[in-house]
């Protein structure tokens with residue numbers, strides 16, 4: 001028998017939970033921001049969004065990332081109109097000399113170590129593999145449309161408490177996926193916004209490149225957009241102003257890891273993006289507390305966890321046997 005389930009939040013976490021739960025259960029989503037909205041109070045429309053396995057992850061977090069990758073991989077092949085696409089990835093590090101600390105070595109498709117003579121200056125180790133990127137501006141509306149077709153209800157409302165969401169959705173179980181609002185709704189002091197600034201640049205460059213360690217730099221092609229997202233930076237600044245010096249810095253760093261592929265970009269013509277990630281000290285919280293299943297604290301990896309977190313949410317509601325029953 002299906003249960004009546006309310007979900008707080010229509011970001012990637014709430015939508016993914018609705019997607020995994022809706023074949024069986026009756027779902028109502030209550031959210032302040034919905035796909036198609038562009039406020040800075042939520043994170044999902046502002047993401048890159050690259051599937052870049054998170055290196056500092058517990059075994060359970062690794063499991064969610066793997067399940068999520070498999071979901072997106074299948075979706076990219078089944079339905080390209082979802083905005084999910086497969087790309088070659090190059091990942092550079094300057095904080096390690098080998099992959100002894102990389103849990104996804106040999107797990108990501110076509111994983112290969114790059115010979116050190118082929119690494120850019122300053123980079124100490126690098127790998128290639130095949131990964132994915134999601135265009136949130138396509139994927140979020142695609143998910144909403146799919147869910148509406150399945151009978152999922154969407155109610156626009158800003159709730160003051162989880163109890164209020166329960167009353168509005170008339171549900172017996174609440175999935176709590178409010179992103180940065182979990183600071184109030186779950187009274188979780190570890191939750192805090194983490195500012196990000198990126199830019200959308202028109203180009204036919206079509207591979208993923210990242211650098212980690214002493215800096216955090218990336219180029220992410222965006223399906224069906226004619227361009228890439230480049231970044232990045234993490235900061236605890238709370239204003240949404242575009243930092244112009246940072247644009248110059250990002251472009252310089254990106255040119256260093258792409259052998260100067262973006263030398264001719266005019267920074268006055270790019271589209272600036274500022275957004276806030278729903279950060280949490282200690283990482284994501286996907287946990288049941290009575291009739292509430294929390295799914296928040298995704299930080300800079302909400303897309304990387306989304307469908308894996310959703311499968312864990314379903315397990316917390318239906319028990320571990322649900323997958324075997326499919």
Ligand SMILES: Cc1cc2nc3c(=O)[nH]c(=O)nc-3n(C[C@H](O)[C@H](O)[C@H](O)COP(=O)(O)OP(=O)(O)OC[C@H]3O[C@@H](n4cnc5c(N)ncnc54)[C@H](O)[C@@H]3O)c2cc1C
Nearest residue numbers: 009010011013032033043044048050159179196275302303
């Ligand atoms: C610049 C930038 C780049 C990023 N790049 C990547 C990337 O490459 N890969 C990746 O995986 N992630 C990336 N992220 C992170 C990603 O965007 C987030 O982790 C993800 O969007 C979080 O999704 P969420 O659904 O948990 O939260 P959100 O998207 O913030 O959604 C929260 C939802 O809850 C609703 N809500 C909040 N409070 C209330 C309330 N009181 N009442 C009702 N509804 C409420 C909101 O309206 C919204 O619908 C990036 C983020 C930024 C800013």
Ligand SMILES: *[C@@H]1O[C@H](CO)[C@@H](O)[C@H](O)[C@H]1NC(C)=O
Nearest residue numbers: 088090112113114115128207
């Ligand atoms: C890694 O990827 C880059 C960019 O596609 C390519 O030029 C290079 O030959 C690849 N190296 C290896 C070892 O796969």
